[in-house]
Amino acid sequence: MSKFTEKSAYYSLILVVLCLLFIPFFASAAPELVPVEGAQYNVNTALNANLKALTGKNVEISMSSGQKIQGTIKVVGEQLLHIEKIQGKEFNDALIKIDNIVAVETKFREYKH
Helix, strand or coil, rough: CCCHHHHHHHHHHHHHHHHHHHHHHHHHCCEEEEEEECCCCCCCCCCHHHHCCCCCEEEEEEEECCEEEEEEEEEEECEEEEEEEEEEECCCEEEHHHHHEEEEECCCCCEEE
């Protein structure tokens, strides 16, 4: 065998061994996408009823002014919403007039590892 052929065979063998070592890593199952427990909207009820169902969940509230507030729903009243742990202002809470809310966004799916 020539030097070039021996070198090629050696590198090919190393490549095969490395591939065999990494097969278990790449063959592992991808994480499964599962629904978040308790996350649901009901389009047949009022906004405050949907907000009550999301109590304790992290949400992003879009206001009629265009402002967005992300935090955890603490309490929902007839006219007001109490949000705690506001993103970027974790020590602050907000009291929001429900009539000023134009959209509510929350996580419905997550990866199960």
